[in-house]
Amino acid sequence: MEQVTYFEDYEIGFSRTTLGRTITETDFIVHAGHTGDFFPHHMDAEYMKTTPFGQRIAHGTMVFSIGVGLTASVINPVAFSYGYDRLRFIRPVFIGDTIKTRATITAKEDDPKRSDAGRVIERNEVINQRGEVVLAADHIYVVERREKRIESSE
Template sequence: MILNKYFEEFELHEVRETGGRTITETDIVIHAGQTGDFFPHHMDAEWCKTQPFKQRMAHGTLIFSVAVGLTAGHINELAMTYGYERLRFTKPVFIGDTIKVKITITALKEHKKPGYGLVTELVETFNQNQELVMVCEHILLAKKKSA
């Protein structure tokens, strides 16, 4: 769905939430193949039984990718990703966990490029138990109505 939104139309503290997505063994195997990260924490069920969490965990980069994908419910032709900051993985995500994302606008500021502003979104990812598993800031470069 296309939703064109100018910088001036973003509201501080505005919140949106995504639907859920269950992380599967297939997700982990495909991500390992794509990235080359075959660490035993993700791939070796028997070895993981000897570790503190006792089971395989999803790659942090997989959770980041899925979380970002969940937030992409609308296409805003007037804004683009400028970057991500302060990325943290606060709890592991395991096979069978379902993640959802809460996005909150935390800052609106001018950008050096005339006609654009920066929108900062706090991206909080939770598991099915409402435990925070990942957090970061997403920065958008958004076009202004009036330059």
Template sequence: MAVKIYFEDFVPGEKRTTTGRTITEADIVLHAGQTGDFYPHHMDAEWCKTQPFQQRIAHGTLVFSVAVGLSAGVINEVAMTYGYERLRFVAPVFINDTIRTTITIKEKKEHKKPGYGLVSELLEVHNQQGQLVMVCEHLLLVEKKEQHG
């Protein structure tokens, strides 16, 4: 679904939560193949039994990719990703965990590019027990209405 949500339309404090997505063994294997990250923490079930978590964990970059993908349910034609900041993997995600992303509009500020503003969204990712597993800020470069006057 495509919409036009201009800089002026974003409301700090506004929240939305995505649907869930279960992380599977296939996700981990595919991600390892795509990235070349075959560390035993993700791939070696027997070795993991000797480690503190006792089981394989999903790659942080896999969790990040899925979490961001979940947040992209609406296509905003007048905004683009400017970057991500303060990315933290707070707790592990295991095979068969289901994650959801809560997006909160954190702040809006002017941008040096005329006709644009910067919107910061806080992304908080929780597992099926409600435990925070990842957090980051998503920066959006968003057109202002004034240039469409």
């Protein structure tokens, strides 16, 4: 689905929540294969029984990837991702947990490199089935302005 939303159209405080996604053992295996991260925290059930977690924990990078992927439901042809800041792995995610992502517009600012665009910061919070935030990151978008900003020559 495509939806044109210019910089001026974004409203600070606007929030949306995605549908949920249950984490499976297959997710762990595929992610480990893709990344080469076969640490026992993710792959060794017997070892993890001896830790305070009691079971394998999801790769933080996997939770991030899935959490971000859940937000990718609308294509905005006048915006692109500039990256992520303030990424934090707050709580562990386990096999069988269901996660969803709440995305909230938290700030808008001028883009110092582009007078025809601004930056929109969207706080992504990945939430488990108990309503606990398990991961948080700020997604930065560069978004075209409807009208080009006039540069000062001072």
